[in-house]
Amino acid sequence: MLSSYMDTDFVDIYRQLPTSPTRVMVYENISCHISTQTADNPDPVAIDVVPVITSLRIDAATWVDFQNNDYIVAKKCDASHEILKVYRGVCGHPAMDQCRQFITMQMNASAVPDEPVNPPPPQNPSIIRILFVDETNHQIDMEATRQVETGQSITIEPERIGNYQHVSTKLDGLLLSTTEATIMEAKSEGHEIVFGYESIRDLEYFRVFADGMFTQTNGAISFGKHLLMKIYFEVIQEYSDKSLDISVASSFIMHPEMGRIDLKSGQWIKLFPTGEWFEITEQRPSVYDGVVLKIVPIYVNDEAEGIQITEWYD
16 A cells, blocks of 8 residues: 555666676566665865765565666656656665565666666556467467557557568457557557467578587587587678678577587678578677677588588587
8 A cells, every 4th residue: 555655666677697698677667666865974174075975765565576786777757657867776685674675776877868768657558468479370479568558659560580470460350451550549448469470481590610529410429610509590681792681589609518609700600501601790789689690601611621510409
């Protein structure tokens, strides 16, 4: 009951996970109460200067999993969920009592104007259920939900899903002629969007070149030059010099024996089914998930180099 009156602010929590090279969001728009804390810190030399150390106290429900060194984006809001101020910083261990907990956050800086901030949730939400199905109507990706203020408009694009291409869009059971789904005036009872996909057969893939310990297709341990793992990709652009821009899901692979191999400049790959060799010359973020690799053709004599293909990791 207390939280419904006091928790009018929101926080996003980012955390460094073992599986990710950067912080990822683990909680979004958690209701909370943000208050500032100040402590006098007199300067014994300059008696006319009294510096003030400012931090934030964030009170929230006990179920929120705050952890030491979490990166916090705290949004101070008014009664209509409009953002008044954004604070960023790192928190310490939470203090807990029977019904509430709080953390203290040392602020790094106020909001940077051109840095995007996740908006607070709407006061009168219209819940939009989003499904991703294949040609047999089986779900191929996790169901998603979006919220928008009732009466507002929203456009939702289909996601890119590996091994599938988008073929149809339905809004509340009606088949649309557009790729995206646009709701002109969201209803309080919500909406359902179904994005239809079909599987892509004969997908192109590449294998990554490595030199070191590996497991052969028959399970025997070996050492030397080898090609491992099928990495599926999509051609984004082909250039006149035969170089390509390709999109892949991750910027690295994990070699079970050799550890992490980054898909970065200088790394060799071999495309299949064509059998062409390429060298990565550039890696950049994709506008979707994953990364885009710039690759240029090179000549490699597999037999002369003694390069083996192992299907053990497939």
